[in-house]
Amino acid sequence: MNTMLGKKIKQTQMFLSDGKRIPVSKVEISGNTVVGIRTKEKNSHNAILLGFGQDKRASKSIIGQVKGANLKIAPRFFREVIVEEASMPALGEIINATIAFKPGDMVSVSGVTKGKGFAGVVKRHHFKGGSKTHGASDRTRAPGSIGSTTSPGRVWKNVRMGGHMGDEQVTATNLAVYTADTAKNLLLIEGAVPGAKNSLVIIRKSNKGS
Numbered sequence: 001m002n003t004m005l006g007k008k009i010k011q012t013q014m015f016l017s018d019g020k021r022i023p024v025s026k027v028e029i030s031g032n033t034v035v036g037i038r039t040k041e042k043n044s045h046n047a048i049l050l051g052f053g054q055d056k057r058a059s060k061s062i063i064g065q066v067k068g069a070n071l072k073i074a075p076r077f078f079r080e081v082i083v084e085e086a087s088m089p090a091l092g093e094i095i096n097a098t099i100a101f102k103p104g105d106m107v108s109v110s111g112v113t114k115g116k117g118f119a120g121v122v123k124r125h126h127f128k129g130g131s132k133t134h135g136a137s138d139r140t141r142a143p144g145s146i147g148s149t150t151s152p153g154r155v156w157k158n159v160r161m162g163g164h165m166g167d168e169q170v171t172a173t174n175l176a177v178y179t180a181d182t183a184k185n186l187l188l189i190e191g192a193v194p195g196a197k198n199s200l201v202i203i204r205k206s207n208k209g210s
Helices: 060-065 121-125
Strands: 003-015 021-028 032-038 047-052 077-082 106-112 115-119 163-166 169-181 186-190 200-207
Touching: 003 047, 003 077, 003 186, 115 121, 121 163
Parallel strands: none
Antiparallel strands: 003 021, 003 200, 021 186, 032 047, 047 077, 106 169, 106 200, 115 163, 169 186
């Protein structure tokens, strides 16, 4: 197992043995359940279908899909995870924190960032802004010129302008796992991970760690 689903609880801090304070993100990964198995005979790889969370208003099709795993409540999220044939878990098995991760592992965490709505160029792209004097008092947060005169006589693609900010899939890479709590199924991961509180994140092991 090198991938698990989790719920971002909050960002906090912890102290190392030498007294150094570091920022960490607390991620809950309890309830990762194997709800389906894909074998290499019918697919190009061995994989499992992981279910996470609880969906009390699941549709009949979803309920039927998880019947084989003997689940009383259908998961809210589903993701396919590629696994080695030797480490293939059983249908209905619950994956805990220490099966996939241990302190010292380096991981990548993917999630959907907080939506900020429509934002201008100063907030979205960190533009400095214009002058407040010489008759330009209303241009302080304007983007400025976006054209390039008569050649090519149009606005280039991907010009930095105001628009929808946030609410996009982002992956934070090379983060260290500091604590893997088996009893509470919690991970303390270095730094900030994308997403709002209680949002879904996908944790992938990037290498064997230290």
